[in-house]
Amino acid sequence: MVAHRSAKYFIPMLHTRLTYSRPVFAISRQYTTTKTTIFREIPEDAPLRDVRENLRQLGGGSVELTMNHRTSIAYILLNNPSKKNSFSGKMMAELADIVDALEKHVCDSEGVDGTTPEGVKAVVKTKEQEDIRGVILHGASETFCAGFDLSVARSHMLSKAGGQQMSRLMHNTFTRFHNLPLVSVAAVEGYAIGGGAEATTACDFRVLHRDALVRFVHANMGIVPGWGGANRLTRLVGRRNALRLLGTTEILSAEQALEIGFADEIASEDESALASSEIFLSRFIFEDPESALPYLKQHSSGGLNSTTEDASSPPPPMHAPESLRGLKQCVIATDLEGAKGLAEERRVFVSLWGGPANLAAVSRPPSKSKHRKK
Numbered sequence: 001m002v003a004h005r006s007a008k009y010f011i012p013m014l015h016t017r018l019t020y021s022r023p024v025f026a027i028s029r030q031y032t033t034t035k036t037t038i039f040r041e042i043p044e045d046a047p048l049r050d051v052r053e054n055l056r057q058l059g060g061g062s063v064e065l066t067m068n069h070r071t072s073i074a075y076i077l078l079n080n081p082s083k084k085n086s087f088s089g090k091m092m093a094e095l096a097d098i099v100d101a102l103e104k105h106v107c108d109s110e111g112v113d114g115t116t117p118e119g120v121k122a123v124v125k126t127k128e129q130e131d132i133r134g135v136i137l138h139g140a141s142e143t144f145c146a147g148f149d150l151s152v153a154r155s156h157m158l159s160k161a162g163g164q165q166m167s168r169l170m171h172n173t174f175t176r177f178h179n180l181p182l183v184s185v186a187a188v189e190g191y192a193i194g195g196g197a198e199a200t201t202a203c204d205f206r207v208l209h210r211d212a213l214v215r216f217v218h219a220n221m222g223i224v225p226g227w228g229g230a231n232r233l234t235r236l237v238g239r240r241n242a243l244r245l246l247g248t249t250e251i252l253s254a255e256q257a258l259e260i261g262f263a264d265e266i267a268s269e270d271e272s273a274l275a276s277s278e279i280f281l282s283r284f285i286f287e288d289p290e291s292a293l294p295y296l297k298q299h300s301s302g303g304l305n306s307t308t309e310d311a312s313s314p315p316p317p318m319h320a321p322e323s324l325r326g327l328k329q330c331v332i333a334t335d336l337e338g339a340k341g342l343a344e345e346r347r348v349f350v351s352l353w354g355g356p357a358n359l360a361a362v363s364r365p366p367s368k369s370k371h372r373k374k
């Protein structure tokens with residue numbers, strides 16, 4: 001018997017893998033020339049679709065969605081390893097595409113594409129065949145995400161208009177992601193810095209590798225969070241802890257993150273954050289997660305070791321998707337005031353973005369020593 005990390009190669013019909021990367025030649029000529037990419041300044045209130053397409057031309061990397069219909073788990077992979085999975089404009093557009101796809105998969109699609117106002121809530125689908133119950137956000141090559149791709153920032157995005165467009169799209173995308181009627185988990189390996197730390201707060205839960213480091217580095221960049229992270233962090237850990245993390249930019253170890261309620265779990269020794277996240281999520285999916293573990297391992301397409309043995313085994317009893325989604329909707333409904341707080345966060349961010357302190361910070365090369373404990 002051969003052990004494989006993923007069963008998806010053997011039961012392709014049960015997996016959907018969508019990679020939202022478009023070759024450069026597919027991008028509208030309006031946005032590109034043969035060699036240099038031009039960032040088009042568009043009106044502040046331009047439709048979000050236009051903002052998304054404008055950003056799509058900037059930088060590399062990819063964001064990839066995989067759906068495992070056997071385990072009911074979807075995976076979103078941030079994939080830009082040479083830049084610590086930091087978000088290019090292209091990746092921002094792809095994440096928005098993926099949130100569209102998930103909304104279409106689990107919600108009635110009416111009114112939930114990227115052109116709807118920020119904070120819009122999706123309507124839960126009740127069809128049982130729409131089986132995905134949980135989603136894991138994770139990064140390639142053993143690190144989570146180092147925020148905004150600073151090379152893209154330096155080349156194209158230091159204008160107020162650039163900051164405004166990016167912040168508007170990312171607020172919309174992360175708010176829609178946060179409000180999906182799915183249980184979401186950030187599987188954090190390595191670094192979650194700046195916008196990477198913000199991205200973890202868009203998930204319902206955070207599972208950290210023992211050596212993971214989280215840092216809200218914005219004060220050092222002369223800005224406040226641009227992707228809605230201050231609001232979400234405050235709801236997560238309270239005003240006192242949030243102000244401390246944001247104001248001092250202190251580095252949060254996995255242990256400290258657990259202590260203040262930022263992390264929900266630390267991966268056990270020799271286990272990846274991804275494998276641990278799958279086990280964490282299984283409690284929401286299976287009626288008896290303990291006895292479902294062998295099935296989960298067998299059919300997992302993420303971090304758990306899976307095997308091909310008896311790949312056709314029927315799934316153990318699962319919680320009804322409509323119940324799980326309904327529960328998530330109830331929890332989201334308590335958040336409705338949040339859009340006002342987010343709008344204020346974005347206003348302050350745009351006022352600082354491209355200002356003197358931010359320009360100086362973006363011009364400095366990144367340094368690991370900055371994130372070491374003194």
Ligand SMILES: CC[C@@H](C(=O)O)C(=O)SCCNC(=O)CCNC(=O)[C@H](O)C(C)(C)COP(=O)(O)OP(=O)(O)OC[C@H]1O[C@@H](n2cnc3c(N)ncnc32)[C@H](O)[C@@H]1OP(=O)(O)O
Pocket residue numbers: 082083084086146147148149150151191193194195196198217218221224225226227366367368369370371
């Ligand atoms: C609105 C955006 C804002 C927000 O709202 O949050 C932001 O996100 S601003 C960005 C904030 N992020 C940072 O300041 C992180 C910068 N990176 C680092 O501090 C370090 O790279 C690291 C993440 C701690 C990793 O350190 P280390 O292990 O020593 O690796 P390197 O530093 O050598 O990095 C390897 C490679 O990756 C490139 N890199 C890293 N981060 C970014 C980034 N954010 N954008 C672009 N490129 C990045 C780094 O330059 C190295 O490349 P090479 O030099 O070509 O090898």
